[in-house]
Amino acid sequence: MHVRKSLLFHNNLPWVKKKGGMFDVTMGSYDGAEVCELVGLFILHQISQQIDGIDVGLYRDDGLAVMKDPTGPELDFTRKKLHEVFKKNGLSIEIKCGLKVVDYLDVTFDLNKGIFKPYIKPNNSPLYVNAKSNHPPHVLKQIPISISKRISNISSNEEVFNKSAPYYTNALKQAGHANGISYQPDSGNSRKNRPRKIIWFVPPYSKSVSINVARTFLNIVRKHFPANGKYSKLYNKNNVKASYSCMPNIARVIKSHNSKILNGEDQATPPGCNCQKNRRADCPLGGACTVENIVYSGTVTTPTDQEGKVYLGASGTPFKVRFGNHKKAFNHKGYRTDTKLSGHIWDIKESGESRYKVKWSVVKQTHGYNRVSKTCDLCLNEKLEILNYKDRDKLLNSRSEVISKCRHFNKYLLKEYK
Ligand SMILES: [Zn+2]
Ligand SMILES: [Zn+2]
Numbered sequence: 179m180h181v182r183k184s185l186l187f188h189n190n191l192p193w194v195k196k197k198g199g200m201f202d203v204t205m206g207s208y209d210g211a212e213v214c215e216l217v218g219l220f221i222l223h224q225i226s227q228q229i230d231g232i233d234v235g236l237y238r239d240d241g242l243a244v245m246k247d248p249t250g251p252e253l254d255f256t257r258k259k260l261h262e263v264f265k266k267n268g269l270s271i272e273i274k275c276g277l278k279v280v281d282y283l284d285v286t287f288d289l290n291k292g293i294f295k296p297y298i299k300p301n302n303s304p305l306y307v308n309a310k311s312n313h314p315p316h317v318l319k320q321i322p323i324s325i326s327k328r329i330s331n332i333s334s335n336e337e338v339f340n341k342s343a344p345y346y347t348n349a350l351k352q353a354g355h356a357n358g359i360s361y362q363p364d365s366g367n368s369r370k371n372r373p374r375k376i377i378w379f380v381p382p383y384s385k386s387v388s389i390n391v392a393r394t395f396l397n398i399v400r401k402h403f404p405a406n407g408k409y410s411k412l413y414n415k416n417n418v419k420a421s422y423s424c425m426p427n428i429a430r431v432i433k434s435h436n437s438k439i440l441n442g443e444d445q446a447t448p449p450g451c452n453c454q455k456n457r458r459a460d461c462p463l464g465g466a467c468t469v470e471n472i473v474y475s476g477t478v479t480t481p482t483d484q485e486g487k488v489y490l491g492a493s494g495t496p497f498k499v500r501f502g503n504h505k506k507a508f509n510h511k512g513y514r515t516d517t518k519l520s521g522h523i524w525d526i527k528e529s530g531e532s533r534y535k536v537k538w539s540v541v542k543q544t545h546g547y548n549r550v551s552k553t554c555d556l557c558l559n560e561k562l563e564i565l566n567y568k569d570r571d572k573l574l575n576s577r578s579e580v581i582s583k584c585r586h587f588n589k590y591l592l593k594e595y596k
Contacts, residue, residue, distance in 0.1 A: 214238050221267065229259045242282045285332045293334040296342045304346065309354035314383040314422035322350055326359040336361045376417050383422035392420035426551070434551035441545060452498060462538045468496040473542040473560045476504070476519055478574075480526060480534045489519035489574040490567065492560035494546045494586040501538070508536075518574040547586040554584040 186193040218236045225234055231252075234243040245256065257275050264271040278289040286297040306325075309318055325346055333339035339361045347358030381391050396415065403413040426434070449469035453461045461467050463474075472493055479486035493500040507513035507520035514524045519536075526534050541563055544555040561580045567573050588594065 211238065221263065221269075224263050224267075225260070228263060229256060232256055237283060240283060242280065293338055294332065295334065295338045296329055296332050298342070298345065304349045306350055306353040306355070309356075312383070312385050313424055317422075317424070318355075322355055322357045322359055325350070326362050329359055330362040331364060333361075336363070374417060376419055377413070379418070379420040380423045381420075382425050384425060392422065395420050430551065434548065434553070437548060437550045438545065441548075449496075462501050463497055463540065466540075467498045467501065469540065469543070470494065470496050471544055471546040471556055472497060472540050473544065473556070473563050474500075475539055475541050477537045477539075478519070478522060478526070478534055479537070480531050482531070485572065487522055487574050488567070488569075488572050489517065489522070490541065490560065490563050491517070491519070492556045494556055494589075497538075497540075504536075518576060518579075522574050547584060547590070549587075549590055552587075554586050556586055557582075557584045 215238070218238070218241075222234060222236055225232070231248070232243050232245055234241055236242075243260075245253070248256070253275050257273050260271060260273060280287045281297045284297050285294050287294045306321055307313060307318065311318075329342065329346060330339055333342070343359055343361075350358060379392070379395050381395075396418070399413055399418050400415065403409050405414070449466045451458060451461050451463075451465045451467050453467060458465065463469065470493070474491055474493060474497060476489045476491070477486045478489070491500070504517070504519065507516040508523045511524065514520055523534060523536075542559050544559045546556050547554040564573070564575050564580055567575075
């Protein structure tokens with residue numbers, strides 16, 4: 179259980195509860211469900227070893243146990259045994275026993291009548307995605323269907339279903355859906371098809387876009403990979419598909435806005451220069467070489483090429499570090515393929531020219547990878563600058579850099595923790 183201790187940090191300071199002790203918020207942690215499942219399996223095993231005549235099932239932290247025709251003392255004995263097992267593990271449990279009608283998760287089991295039906299918690303009305311919200315049409319269309327399926331599955335027959343259906347239909351109507359739910363008996367056909375390798379194109383969806391983006395995309399595929407073409411086997415309507423992804427909801431927009439403001443305060447200190455005193459005049463960024471999260475440009479000129487070539491890059495670390503890596507690649511041939519820039523420098527060197535100059539400058543200051551919104555402004559801006567660069571012939575960056583993956587989130591991986 180020691181691995182589940184939770185610590186709270188804010189601005190690199192640990193926080194402690196007033197009454198002492200740690201924060202107990204692990205229920206909502208990313209792996210909370212997995213841990214719950216592991217502990218559950220462990221306890222289930224112990225119960226099956228130590229208690230006879232009982233069938234137990236578990237979902238997360240809710241358990242359901244069945245005993246066949248127990249006598250009063252038998253029930254009581256089993257209850258005590260269960261308490262014992264949990265106590266030994268340092269846990270406590272709340273047991274209701276001797277029930278013939280049980281509400282378990284979202285189902286009510288009724289042994290008296292031999293049926294099961296949907297269980298609705300009192301004062302709990304379901305809230306569904308509004309029909310007018312900015313979601314792809316197929317997502318909205320699927321909502322009543324999936325609810326129908328779920329409610330049908332947890333109703334033992336159509337009569338039971340019809341009794342609870344109006345409740346859900348009302349909730350759907352309130353969310354603006356025209357269709358209610360209808361009974362769908364289990365067809366028993368759960369055979370799954372072999373999953374195919376499908377290339378998905380998943381642009382974000384917005385109602386205000388009038389172009390049918392997915393259709394346009396599929397038309398392009400059809401046009402450029404015709405049925406009789408060389409690549410039609412690899413790219414055709416069966417394995418290239420389009421779907422829509424949802425845009426971040428309001429909660430996420432607010433979250434990212436908040437963190438933007440909070441992080442902005444942290445970075446209030448202006449960047450400085452950590453070059454050696456006698457070399458300050460040669461500082462690559464004119465006295466601001468420790469600046470972080472920038473898109474920068476390096477312009478290479480030679481006596482014969484005064485116009486020069488331009489390389490655009492992004493630096494999440496202080497620029498000085500990035501600069502050091504560039505310099506290393508200019509001087510050691512082994513790093514020649516590090517960047518397009520170092521490749522270009524080596525091309526110049528091998529042509530017999532050694533009087534090249536690189537002038538560095540900041541193109542844009544942005545924010546680095548954001549763990550909350552999982553977006554990287556730095557990469558986006560770098561790509562934007564590359565795409566928008568006016569003089570393509572001068573640019574050293576290759577087009578493929580525009581589709582590269584963000585590497586700035588790597589430093590937040592656990593293996594990088596020191
Ligand atoms: Zn400097
Ligand atoms: Zn990035």
